[in-house]
Structures are given as structure tokens and as C-alpha cells.
Amino acid sequence: MPATTLPQVPRWVPAPVTQEDIEWAELAVIDLSKTRTPEGRAEQAIIARDAMHNQGFFYVINHGLKKSQVDRLFDIGAVPFDQVDKDEKLRYEANIKATGEYLGYKLPQYWHISNGVKDRIEHYNLPRDVSRQEHPTALRPFLPEIQKFIEYTHSEIMYEVERLLAIGLELPENTFTDMHPWDETNHSFFRFMLYNPRTDDEETKTEGVWMKGHADHMTLTALWSQPVTALQIKDDEGNWRCIKHIDNALVINCGDTTEYLSGGYYKSAIHRVIKPPADQSGYRRLGMIYFQYMADQLLLKPLMESLVLQREGITKALDGDITQEAWRKGRVSRYGVTNLQKSTEDGVEYEIINGVKVKHYN
Template structure:
């Protein structure tokens, strides 16, 4: 059988890994999907995933089924909408975020307020789970079959496997969470190519080096491919900010608000932020490859009270008042993020907004 011919693409050259030695790293658990092929290994990985989501809301996933060459090519493709698309075409595909409650299309720089009058220098291109639902910039079109294959593999072959482990961690049937996250027309999960551009020193000083404020994702889970620019930090279990270390060909998975509500607060929605990289990576652009996973739109964000774990441990997080559906939750959170007026909290360094009756915190 002849090899599949794919269109050529200019290689993305990532930054060298930092050699800074005085950075404080988060100690994240690594989930090995290869070990899930035996009953003993599956039980072991389910316990590791459960404990990691309960304690930190973050972990790595390795042996996921995509080799390094495939991931490298995906990064090559991810750079195209930033480096090979003219500004007028970007504007033509700009997302109508506030109007639609979705990010689909370009989020151009200067959209979000960071601090002290400084706006972001982050650009991303967002695409739906089913890429044929909308038109894409010309340069991306030859690569859409590869991107679609990546989206489906990430959702079905990786994240659904992770969800089975997390269902077992709640002592529920392993398909409990998977069935709530179908890969079909009821699900509005989406992918993102994301570019962080360096900022002038004056802006770094006015924001104290924060590129994106500390926040929790409103999704069920977020999957991002590890890349070498050291800028992502987690607000760890003890309240300290720590860096996420780069791990070759690993996915970094974090828990979002949807999964936190479904687990009654047992799985922790991870607070994370992006900051100025170390000195030896200063000036490098940071390219990201993401997949944001939702439940089906009709799912209500109520705790899974059939879980023996929740029955024993109790519920610590629930939406007050009427329980929103995923559709209401995702659209409202997307429309307001980064553009609503925030109120000062009594907690130091924290601002908040009220979304669907929920206090959504932003960490400076």
C-alpha cells in the first residue's frame, strides 16, 4: 500500500529547553495509558489519576498513541494561522466571542485586559470539533484532514480513556464520564492553536510579568501538548505558584470547572496562569496546541451522587440555585472572560465576577 502523501509545511523551530536551575517545579503525576491494558495496571493508573485530580487537578499523560514526529508536524501546522495569514484575512475570520459565546475563529491580540491598562499579546485560532462546520483560512485548508484526525484521536482515544480512569476513581462504572462526553453533534468541544508573543519590558513591569491571569478553565478537561517555553504555572495544593516542567511528547491534562461540579468538588478545577519565561528563553514565542473538552450540551452540572466516593466524602462544590446545562455554562463563561468588570475580593490578589450565580475568581 503506498504511503499517504501529505502536503509539506515549514518546520516550527521551538525554543531550547531552559537551563535555569532555581525554578520551583510542580511535582505532577504521570499517567501511562500503556499500563491500562492490563486489569492490574488499569487499577493502578485509576488510583493515580484519582489522587492527582483530587490534590492538584493536573497530570501528565504518556504513551497516548501519537509519536513525536506526528506531534511535531501538528506544531508545524499550528504555526500557520499566525505566520502565513495576512491581517485582513485574520480579521475576516475573527471570532465573535461576546455575541456567540464561542471562541471559534481568531482571538486577536489586545482583546483581554491583564493589569494596569496592559492588554494581552496572545493570539489564537480556534476550530470546532467537526472542522467542516465552518470555513478556515486558505493556508490551513490542505491540512484540515490531519487536524481532524488529531481532534478525534485526542477526544476518543486519549481523553475518553482518561475519563474512564476518573470514573473508576469515583467508584462509578467506567463509561460514566465517557458517556457524558460523546464525540457527536451534541458536543461542542474545540481545538486551539495559540501563540504568546513577547512583550516590551514596560508592559512586563506593569503586569509584574503575568501574561495571563490565574484562572480555572470552564471546560470539563483541557489537554495541551507540552512545549519547551517555561511559562505555565499551577497554583499548587499548598497555594504556591509552581512551574509545569516540559516533558517530551507528553500531554498535560488539567481539570476544569465542569468536571469539578460533576464530581461535587472532589476533582479540583486547577488554577493556572502564564508568566514571563526565564531569562534564557526571553524573546521566544510560545506556540500551544490545545483541546478543550465539554460534556454534551444537555448535561446539567450537578454532582454524580451515585458515586460512593461522594457519598463518603461529601459534596464541597455545587452551583447555587438553578443548575445550568453545559450549553448555558460554556456560552456565558466564554462571552464574559477577560472583558467583564471584575470586583475586588477580600482575599489578597483575587478579583471575581458572577457568572450564572457562580463567583468566578481571577488570580493576579
Template sequence: MPALVSTVRHWVPPPVTKEALEWADLTCIDIAKAKTPEGRAEQVRLARDATHKQGFFYVINHGLDQAIVDRAVDIGALAFDDVSDNEKLHYQARIKETGEYLGYKLPQYWTIANGVKDKIEHYNIPRDASRREHPTVLRPFLPEVQRIIEFTHREVLNEVQKLLSLGLELPENTLPDLHPFDETNHSFWRFMLYNPRTREEEEKTNNIWMKGHADHMSFTAIWSQPVTALQIKDWDGKWRYVRHVENALVVNVGDTTEYLSGGYYKSAIHRVVKPPADQEGYRRLGLIYFNYMSDHTPIAPLLESPVLQREGITKSISGDPPTQETWRKKRTAAYGVTQLQRAEDGSEYEIVNGVRVTHYN
């Protein structure tokens, strides 16, 4: 572990909610059990079935101490509370122009509904944090941030990808090899802060802080945190809350993996809503890692999978499949700023690279 360079002001989250909420019943993937021959077969089945049905699951017993996660949250708070507005502007991401989130996404960038803009701020760090310059206050802590980035990629997501490769009856390194931790990979880390909104803003948006959507990358790993606001559109079409589990990660499958699996693994539709009454008024600070394939890799079904050969291809991108880089940049540039069209079922959609992308309000 990198030496701790200094103490950091501790971020104090609220107590977990005691409200009676409808919770999603999510599978727990146990990394420690997956290390044994007996447990591995069970974890393959659990990962395969959870991803086929919901696209959402917890990862537990991964081996990283909760204190390191808490420290990362404390460091993340510096990016928002200890960086001046001028310095944030200096490091602001040019999202629409470049198709990249790296740097700050400042509040009031995305349109939520009825003229209301978001109150979400995030700071995004590339997989290799040394690839770019960062705000002064964060620089002493970058070795610690780099460690949790690498851990999340290698020890969590690559391990999950092995299980899901086996679930497709492919060699276990099939998906990890498509998601290497090297210079061809543009996965990134995000410190993400949701700020409370006014009563009028909540009424105009029906308490939606971020519209329902599926992530466009392969996998998203969220370190579980206490403010309850994340919901998934469950297998039966109902929205349910994701419960906080101490020192767990909440992992969801994105569109890239759904296309790789020919629709067998489902990309998870999720949204963020106003927290319950006993957590209102608190800021919600999260740690998220977005995982991509190598940029040059085409997003095409893994036709060598016996599972796909039996089940058939139910979802793919028509025509020549885009590379991960093309898909990544076009989806990133369009999100939250494109004029959406209304569908008959009340959802909204846009067309990105010839693909219909749905948003749920």
C-alpha cells in the same frame, strides 16, 4: 494516517530552559499501563489522587508519535504567519456576542492589568473541523488536524475519563458517555501563540501573561511544549512551573468536572507568565484541546457515586444547574472583558450565571 499533502515550514522552538526553577511535582498517567488489568488499578488510583489533590497531571505512552505532534505545531504556525490580517478579520470570532471562540481571537482583546492588553493570538477549530470554513492556507491540512483532534478526545481524554469514573466507583464509561464525540458536543481545538512583550508591559503586569484562573470546561489537554511559562497554584497555595515532558500531554480538570464530582475532583488554577531568561524573546506556540460535555447535559453532581455519598458534596452550583451550553457560552463571553471586583485576599472575581469566578494576579 491522512496522506501528507505537502511539506510545511518547520517551527523551531528554543532549547528547554536550564534555569533553576521551582517545579510542580505532577503525577504521570500511563495510558499503556492502564490497558492491562494489573496496571489499570494503579492508574485509577494515580488519576484519582492527582485529580483530588491538584487537578493537574501528565499523560504519557498514549500511542501518538512525536513527529505527528511536531507536524501539528508546524501547521499551527501557518494560522498566524501565513494568513493576512484581512483574512484573519474575516474569520475573527465574535466571542462576546456568541459565547464562542471558534475562529481567531486576535491580540489586544483581554485586559491583563494596569491598562495592558494581551499579546495572545489563537485560532480555534471545532471538534468536527468540517463544521465551518477555515483560512485558505489551512484547508489542505485539515484532515491531519482532524486526526489529532480525534486522537486527543478519544484516545487520551476518554481514557482518562474512564479512570476517573472508576475513581468515583462508577462504571468506567460514566464520564466518557457524558463527553461523546458527536454533534451534541462542542469541544474544540486551539492553536495558541503567545508573543513577547515590552519591558514596560512586563513591569505593569508583574510578568503575568494570563491571569490565574480555572478553566470552565470539563478537561483541558495541552500537548507539552518547550517554552516554560505555565504555572499551577499547587496544593499548598504556591505557584510552581510545569516542566516540559517530551511527547506528553498536560491535562487539567476544569470547573465542570469539579461540579460533576461535587468538589471531590479539583479544578486546577493555573496561569501563564514570562518565560525564564534563557527563553526570553521566543514566541510560544501551543496545541490545546478543550473538552466539554454534550450541550444539553446539566452540570450537576453525580449523586450515584459511592465516593460522593461518603465524602459529601462540597461544591455545586446552587439552584437549577445550568446546561453545559449555557455555562460554556456565558463563561466564554465574560472572560477577560468583564470589569472584575477586588476580593479581600487580593484576588479578583466576577459573577457568571450566579457563580463567583475567581481570577488570580
């Protein structure tokens, strides 16, 4: 059988890895190749459990995709930004406030950062099933590849991570995977995201913050590691630590939904994006992210059948019955476009969504 000829795409040339002295976050590494034996599976489940309990972040390696396959998707990821003109982008712009969904383009200058400065972040968002929407002409030849990549991430990588997290809570290992079906009730989505360099004046006014500190609102976020050092996690002592690049690794972080399902045992990690180090100044930062939701109708309630929760107790729960759909749409429609209130906590602002106090960190 002859090999399939893939459509040509220009190479995306990433920034060189920084050589500066950086205070890196110490994140656990989950090796999916070790989950093929009962002993290895038990070991990796403990590592995943402790990482989500203590930090809300970990790396995933040996996930089954070659570096060349991931690099190819980064090449494709530049297409919606570099090969689509502004008029066509406007035709595919997401109506975020009205729909509570990001699908399509979020163009720069949409979110307010601080002191009158708006973001220089552009992203193009695709639904879990890419056929659910029409896409820019230049991206259409690559949709089959993108679809396969999304399906593999959802079903082969994220499902395996969710099994480990279920084992960590002493639940049946299919608990979380059953809550994330591959059907019309699931609104997980895939994002190509581009951070463009900013002016010196904008950097001064925002103190170098490109995206405010926040917790993701979904169950899990999977970010494909890329070399521009800008992502930071806030540790228990209130210090911001940078996430180090690992070739062909994923960075997984816990979102609010998982925190509520686990009664606060798994912690939704506070993270932000800042100005890169000097030796990466001027480079664009291209990212690929998969945001995973559970089924829309499910409630954000602690899984009390967990023996861990029964022993440890509940430290975080929502008042009332809030569905994944209500939480998803409420958070998406209001992010970055509402007037935040000052908190008594230093450097913290907040807003109320579905009766919940949602914090943002400057």
C-alpha cells in the same frame, strides 16, 4: 499501496529547554500503556484519582501518538499565524461576546491583563468537527490531518482518561465518556495558541503575568507539552509552581465542570501563564490545546451514584440547574472583557456568571 504525500509545511523550531533553576510542580504521570491489563488499569486509576483530587493536574504519556506526529501538528500550528495576513485573519475573527464561542481567531489586544495592558496572545480555534466552519486558505490543505488529530485526542486519549477518572469515583467506567458524545451536542474544540513576546514596560505593569490565574470552565483541558516555561499551577499553600516540559506528553487539567460533577472531589486547578525565564526570552510560545465539554444539555450536578461522593460528601455544588451550554457561553463571552470586582482575598478579583462567583488571580 503508495504512501500518502502530505502537504509541505515549514518546520516550527521551538525554544531550547531552559537551563535555569526552576521550582517545578510535582505532577503525577499517567502511563496509558499500562491500562491494557486489569492490574495496570486499577493502578493508573488510583494515580489519576489522587492527582485530580489533590492538584487537578497530571501528565499523560504513551498515548499512542509518535513524537514525529505531534511535531508535525506543531508545524501546522504555526500556519494560521505566519501564513495568513491580517485582512484574512479579520475575516475569520471570532465574535466571542455575541456567540459565547472562540471559533476562529482571537486576535491580540482583546483581553485586559492589568494596569491598562492588554494581551499579546493570538489563537485560532477549530470546532471538534472542522467542517463546521470555513478556514483560512493556508490552513485548508492540513484540515484532514487536524481532524484526525482531534478525533484521536477526543476518543482515544481523553476517553481513556475519563474512564480512569470514573473508576476513581467508583462509577461505571463509561460514565464520563457517555457524557462526552461525538455528536452535535458536543462543543469541544481545538486551539493553536501563540504567545508573542512583550515590551519591558508591559512586563513591569503586569508583574510578568501574561494570563491571569484562573480555572478552566470545561470538563478537561489537554495541553500538548512544549518547552517554553511559562505555565504555572497554584498549590494548596498559595505558591505558584512551573509545569516542566516532557517531550511528547500531554498536560491534563481538571476544569470547573468536572469539579461540579464530582461535588468538589476532583479540583479545578488554578493556573496562569507568566513571562518565561531569561534564557527563553524573546521566543514565541506556540501551544496546542484540546478543550473538552460534555453534551450541552447536561446539568452541572454532582454524580451522587458515586460511592466516593457518598462516603466523602459534597464540598462544591451549584445552586439551581445550570447546563453545560449556559456555563460554556457565559464563561467564554465574558472572559477578559468585564470589569472585575475586588475580593477580600489578597490578589483576587471576581465576577458573577450564572449566579456563580468566578475568581481571577493576579
